[in-house]
Amino acid sequence: MSKQSDDGRAVTEGGSLASDQPVAKRPSRRVRRRMRTEGKRGGLASTLAFLPLIFLAVFGGIPIVLSLLLMLGHFGGPNSAVAQLGQGEIPGRGIGTLGAITQMFESHSYQQNVIATVIVFVITGIAVLIIAATLTLWQRLRPSRAMATLQFLAVVPLFIPVVIASFTLWTFWGDRGFTDSSAALLGWSHALIFSGKLQGVILAEVWVSLPFAVLLMRAGVSTLGDSSLDAARDAGAGLFTVALRIALPQLRKECLIVFCFTAVGVLGSFTVPYIIGPSNPLMLGVDAVDTFSNYNQPQQAAVIGFTIFALAGLIGAIYAIGSRSRHVNH
Amino acid sequence: MSTVNEIRGSELVLEEVTKIFGTVAAVDQVSLRVAPSEFLTLLGPSGSGKTTLLRMIGGFLSPNSGRILIDGDDVVDMPVERRPTAMLFQQLSLWPHLTVARNVSFGLELRRRPKEEIAQKVRDLLGVVGLSGFEDRLPSQLSGGQQQRVALARALALEPRILLLDEPFSALDTKLRIELRTFVRKLQREVGTTTILVTHDQEEALELSDRIVVLRDGRVEQIGEPTEIYDLPKTGFVAEFLGSMSFLTGSLTARGVRLENGVEVEVQEPFDHVAGTPQIGVRPEDVLVSANEGSGAFVIDRITRKGYFNEIWLSCGGATVGAYVGREVPGSIHSRVDVRMRKIHLFTESGDAIDLDNGNASVAVGGGPGEQSESERAEVQETRR
Numbered sequence: 001m002s003k004q005s006d007d008g009r010a011v012t013e014g015g016s017l018a019s020d021q022p023v024a025k026r027p028s029r030r031v032r033r034r035m036r037t038e039g040k041r042g043g044l045a046s047t048l049a050f051l052p053l054i055f056l057a058v059f060g061g062i063p064i065v066l067s068l069l070l071m072l073g074h075f076g077g078p079n080s081a082v083a084q085l086g087q088g089e090i091p092g093r094g095i096g097t098l099g100a101i102t103q104m105f106e107s108h109s110y111q112q113n114v115i116a117t118v119i120v121f122v123i124t125g126i127a128v129l130i131i132a133a134t135l136t137l138w139q140r141l142r143p144s145r146a147m148a149t150l151q152f153l154a155v156v157p158l159f160i161p162v163v164i165a166s167f168t169l170w171t172f173w174g175d176r177g178f179t180d181s182s183a184a185l186l187g188w189s190h191a192l193i194f195s196g197k198l199q200g201v202i203l204a205e206v207w208v209s210l211p212f213a214v215l216l217m218r219a220g221v222s223t224l225g226d227s228s229l230d231a232a233r234d235a236g237a238g239l240f241t242v243a244l245r246i247a248l249p250q251l252r253k254e255c256l257i258v259f260c261f262t263a264v265g266v267l268g269s270f271t272v273p274y275i276i277g278p279s280n281p282l283m284l285g286v287d288a289v290d291t292f293s294n295y296n297q298p299q300q301a302a303v304i305g306f307t308i309f310a311l312a313g314l315i316g317a318i319y320a321i322g323s324r325s326r327h328v329n330h
Numbered sequence: 331m332s333t334v335n336e337i338r339g340s341e342l343v344l345e346e347v348t349k350i351f352g353t354v355a356a357v358d359q360v361s362l363r364v365a366p367s368e369f370l371t372l373l374g375p376s377g378s379g380k381t382t383l384l385r386m387i388g389g390f391l392s393p394n395s396g397r398i399l400i401d402g403d404d405v406v407d408m409p410v411e412r413r414p415t416a417m418l419f420q421q422l423s424l425w426p427h428l429t430v431a432r433n434v435s436f437g438l439e440l441r442r443r444p445k446e447e448i449a450q451k452v453r454d455l456l457g458v459v460g461l462s463g464f465e466d467r468l469p470s471q472l473s474g475g476q477q478q479r480v481a482l483a484r485a486l487a488l489e490p491r492i493l494l495l496d497e498p499f500s501a502l503d504t505k506l507r508i509e510l511r512t513f514v515r516k517l518q519r520e521v522g523t524t525t526i527l528v529t530h531d532q533e534e535a536l537e538l539s540d541r542i543v544v545l546r547d548g549r550v551e552q553i554g555e556p557t558e559i560y561d562l563p564k565t566g567f568v569a570e571f572l573g574s575m576s577f578l579t580g581s582l583t584a585r586g587v588r589l590e591n592g593v594e595v596e597v598q599e600p601f602d603h604v605a606g607t608p609q610i611g612v613r614p615e616d617v618l619v620s621a622n623e624g625s626g627a628f629v630i631d632r633i634t635r636k637g638y639f640n641e642i643w644l645s646c647g648g649a650t651v652g653a654y655v656g657r658e659v660p661g662s663i664h665s666r667v668d669v670r671m672r673k674i675h676l677f678t679e680s681g682d683a684i685d686l687d688n689g690n691a692s693v694a695v696g697g698g699p700g701e702q703s704e705s706e707r708a709e710v711q712e713t714r715r
Contacts, residue, residue, distance in 0.1 A: 227423035230390055231481070235437035235488060236411040245436075249427040 062310075070304040072096025086298040104303045110279065114307060116198055116281035117267065121311075124205040125263040129255055131206070132213035137243050138220045141229065150216060151240045158211035168276040170195045194276075201277045205266045213258045219256030221247070253323055261321040264312050284308050333457035339367035339524035340401045340414065342387065347380050349548075351586045351715045357383040358548040358581065359396070364492075365520035367516070367522045367588045371535040374545035375571065380528045381496055381546070387526065389495050400492065401695050418488035420497040422477045424469035430456070431465035435490045437707075455483040457519065475506040486521065493518070495527040501536065512539060532572050536560065544568050567679040569611050575675070578610045586671065591647030599673045604684055611675035614641065617653035618670040621660040626668035630661050644669060 027035070066078055073092025075083030083089060090099035104110045135154060141145040142180030157165060173179040174195035183192040224247055231248040248255065273283035282290065284304055292301035342364040349357040357379040365368045372380040385391045387398060389410035397404050405413055424433050429634050431452050438448045456462050459479040469477055478498055485493060495514070499507040503714045518525050529535055535542050536556045544551040544559065544567075565571035566577065580589040586597035587610055598618075619642065620626075628644040628651070640659050644651045644667065651669065661667050676684040 225421055225423060227419035227421045228425060229420060230410075231423045231484070232425070232436070233390075233410045234388065234415075234417050234438040235484070236438075238411060241440065246425055250425070252427075305506070 001033070017078060023163045025125065067302045067305060069096070070299055071100055071306060073099065073299070082298045085296065087296045089297075089299050092322070098223050100299045100303050101306075104300055104307075108286075110304075112281040113284055113287050118203055118311070119310075120198060120205065120273075121134050121263040121266040121315075124209060124266045125203050127202070127257040128209045128213045128262045129259050132217040132258055133248065135214060136217040137247055137275060140221045140224065141239055141247070141278055143216060151218070154214045156209045157207055158215075160269045161207055163275070165208065166272050169200070169207065173200060195279050196276070198278060198281075201283065202274050204272045204276050205269065206261075208269075208272060209262045209265055213262060216258055216261075217251070217254055219252045224250060233261060256319055256322045260315050263315050267315070284311075288322060338491060339522050341399075341493055342524060343397075343399040343402075344383075344387075344397070347383070347386060347393045347398060349379070349386060349391060350394050352692070355548050357386070360545075360548070360550055361396075362543060362550065362553060364505070364524055364526065366389075367526055368541045369518055369526045369527070369538055371529060371539040371542045372545060373529060373535045373542050374551075375530055376625050377547075378448070378545040379548035380530075380545050382548075384417075384496055384526060384528045385492050386416050387492070388417045390417075391546070392698050405599075414491040415494055416485035416488045417494040417496060417619070418478070418481055418485050418498040420500055422469070422474060422481070422482075422501060424472075424477050424480055426469050428469075429465065429470070430461065430467050430472070433469070433480055434484045434487050436645055437484065451487060456480075457485055458486070459483045459513075473506075475510055475584050478502065479513075481538075486523075490523055493523045493524065493525045498527075500529075500531070507534075522627040523560070535572070541573070543552060544571060560610065562683070563675065564683050566611060566683075567682075568676045568677060569613075573613055574652060575611045575613050577677075578612065578649045578651065579607055580608075580649075581612060581633075582676075583606050588672065589647060591649075593646055596670045597672075597674050598670065601674055602676065602684065604676060607675040608684055609679065611677060612651065612671050612673070613675075614652040614654045616672040617651055618672060619644070619655055619660050620668045620670075621665070623667040626666045628667050628669045630659075630663055630665050630667060633663060634660055646684045661668050667673055 069077075070079045070082065073090055073096050075091060077091065090097055090103065092099070100237040116278065120214065128319065131154075135147065135151050139151055151306055171177050173193060175190075177193070177195070179192035179194070180190065183189070194203055228250070229242055232242045237246065268285060269283070274286045274289075275285055284307060288301050288304040288308070291297050291304060344360055344362050346359045346361050347357055347361050360379075360383060362370075372383060374380045382391060389405070389408060389412075393406060396406075397458060398406050400414060420590050424430075426437070428436065434452045434455055437450045438451060442449075452465065453462070456464060459482055461476060461479055461483070464472070464476070464480075469480070472480065477503075481498070486578065499511050502510060507685050511534055528539060531634065539556055542551060542556055542559050542676075543553045546567055552559055552568045554562075559568060559572055563575075566575070569575040578589060580587050581586075582601070583585070583594060585594065586596045589595065619628075628646045630642055631645050631650070632643040634641040634643075636654075638657065640652050640655050640657070640658060642655055644653060646669070653669070677686055
């Protein structure tokens with residue numbers, strides 16, 4: 001009968017090692033039960049992790065693929081119903097056609113729409129970033145009741161539905177609205193009308209996007225160490241130097257998030273540009289709905305959808321690259 | 331080209347400086363004078379006002395009243411960035427997005443010094459703090475001690491006439507703390523800048539300071555040299571805060587102290603005699619413990635090992651006394667031991683030291699082991715002075 005040595009190898013009656021290979025011990029029943037339970041838990045965890053992916057594939061991935069096929073002129077299968085009702089379609093063969101894309105991008109009005117959309121989301125993103133950073137940093141570096149009140153007011157739009165806010169703003173700075181009437185009293189007739197203009201869209205988008213930006217920047221600013229800011233002042237830096245050279249570089253990630261999220265939000269917005277914006281040029285979100293519903297051109301609407309998708313991807317790439325790169329001042 | 335060796339220390343005078351937060355006076359009419367090149371420590375517990383006072387000197391806070399004079403100039407209205415002071419902060423305060431060199435040169439760049447001078451000075455200062463070759467590293471690539479050294483170099487780059495240290499060693503581990511504070515003291519002696527340190531660490535205060543200011547509730551409790559404050563604390567608070575002290579209630583006898591339960595403890599050194607029942611303070615190193623074959627009046631309650639010595643807590647009736655003994659403890663827990671005292675400190679009920687010279691206590695009979703003659707008493711009082 002063989003026994004086991006201290007290192008687990010079998011030992012013969014005479015005490016010599018029976019083999020150089022360690023003897024595999026069968027785990028105890030308790031250990032086996034625990035292993036089975038852990039295995040079941042692992043399976044459940046994997047299933048739970050896959051659920052969002054499945055959800056995303058069904059409700060996001062498949063519509064994107066179908067839309068891509070529609071854009072390339074494949075009107076069969078699940079796209080057949082939409083294709084039968086649609087107008088001005090350009091059918092594709094083989095891997096498809098770029099006809100619809102070419103048609104849209106050759107159109108002057110569509111070019112204007114794309115440019116207008118880019119201008120609006122870039123300016124809005126920058127404006128929101130500047131305002132949010134100014135409000136939060138100023139309050140941090142020179143706390144005052146006035147600035148605290150402004151910060152509070154900046155968050156209020158979060159609690160007002162966008163559709164109501166849009167109509168209110170449209171009235172506020174529309175023809176014979178508050179700003180127009182006030183300007184008229186000073187002799188500047190029609191000087192401060194923003195409704196029906198891209199400027200109005202930018203102002204309203206800033207108004208709508210500001211609360212989130214302020215909350216995010218405030219959270220970022222609160223992580224700045226007092227001693228970090230005090231040390232800068234101690235070294236001889238004034239308010240603006242501390243803000244620009246010490247605080248903002250440390251808030252780079254927050255700034256990036258504020259700009260990118262605002263830009264993506266504006267890019268996909270519909271209510272504000274639909275109510276306040278001009279009829280020409282149109283923001284792409286409004287243009288997509290118009291093209292799909294009013295002009296009954298689903299293939300062209302898919303092109304607009306993919307343009308928005310590409311622009312959002314570009315913003316996403318800026319965010320990904322910016323947040324990964326280490327910012328070092330030598 | 332200037333180097334760190336050319337920094338000169340300034341005289342700092344505080345005149346009845348007061349700072350009130352809401353209804354609480356964080357600093358209450360503090361007046362003191364710091365000599366050029368002196369190393370002064372503000373010592374006190376949390377909430378004693380030491381950091382508030384330091385931040386007022388640095389310009390980060392404005393006093394509600396009083397004057398702060400640097401070399402005779404009132405700087406109360408002078409903004410932080412224009413004061414001839416520099417502060418080393420408690421938290422590691424390097425700017426994480428700037429390299430070590432840029433952290434040090436930041437203040438010099440703001441002062442628009444020539445690039446060559448800045449580069450030379452950065453090299454010099456990093457050499458002084460022992461971090462040559464670390465110029466291009468980021469703060470995150472340095473240890474805590476190295477970061478504080480860079481912060482020190484950054485502070486010295488400003489050529490401050492007064493260097494303010496706000497508990498700069500507290501974020502470091504014990505070994506680094508001891509290393510860095512020794513380094514700071516050596517550097518301060520070489521550079522000669524007036525230095526004010528805020529700390530609640532008595533060991534740090536005793537080791538580094540030319541003088542110590544003990545603060546309590548925003549007021550100065552005592553100012554003096556470390557040994558003076560340790561040996562002659564003006565209040566029970568100072569005695570407890572700087573070092574350790576046990577307080578007993580009892581009366582004084584010719585040979586020593588009679589505790590409330592009637593046990594008499596011998597005191598070796600002569601002491602002043604006062605009537606009534608003063609607070610009797612004794613430092614643990616002045617408590618002498620002997621085994622006495624397990625029949626003493628005191629019982630060992632607790633033994634705390636401190637490495638090369640032991641701290642033991644003894645009780646007798648309601649009285650509790652701490653004592654330091656060597657590696658060999660004269661007994662174990664619950665053993666009975668004999669206690670004698672080398673020296674005692676006397677305080678009034680309100681905690682003020684009984685100072686016979688100022689007449690705040692009535693003199694009773696002689697003191698020490700045996701009667702004390704007039705000439706002996708005069709000699710003791712002269713020694714105390």
